[in-house]
Amino acid sequence: MDEMARVIAGLKDGKAPGGDGIPAEAWKHGGDNLFSRLHHLITGRWVLYYKQHKDASIVIIYKKVDRTYYVNYIGISLLPIAGKIFARISLNRLSTHVTPEVVSETQCDFRGNRSTVYMIFCLQSCSIVH
DSSP states (O other), X not given: OHHHHHHHHTOXXXXXXXXXXOOHHHHHSSHHHHHHHHHHHHHHSHHXXXXXXXXXXXXXXXXXXXXXXXXXXXXXXXXXXXXXXXXXXXXXXXXXXXXXXXXXXXXXXXXXXXXXXXXXXXXXXXXXXX
């Protein structure tokens, strides 16, 4: 419950809800009853929920001034917030428990507090030496 509460507290307000229509604010201010129902869903019946809500609604929005040029549009996926909560809990657990044991120290891309700049520097310094 504590882990789930931290994830819910970190949700951003004002984002579009997914297909279930429940916004992040409802999850943040839903209270103990809603928290316990979501906890029950995640721990016991997630597979059934996931089968019903696995598909995202894709919405095309423009991201730049000129709406006539197709490159200025981007597709965004609207997923149910409950799915985002579950995904964040899973990501946090993977990052904490699995990543350090599976991913080598030299893997820097797509990892928190890592930069590929250091690896590029190492590569350049190795090529200068040889």
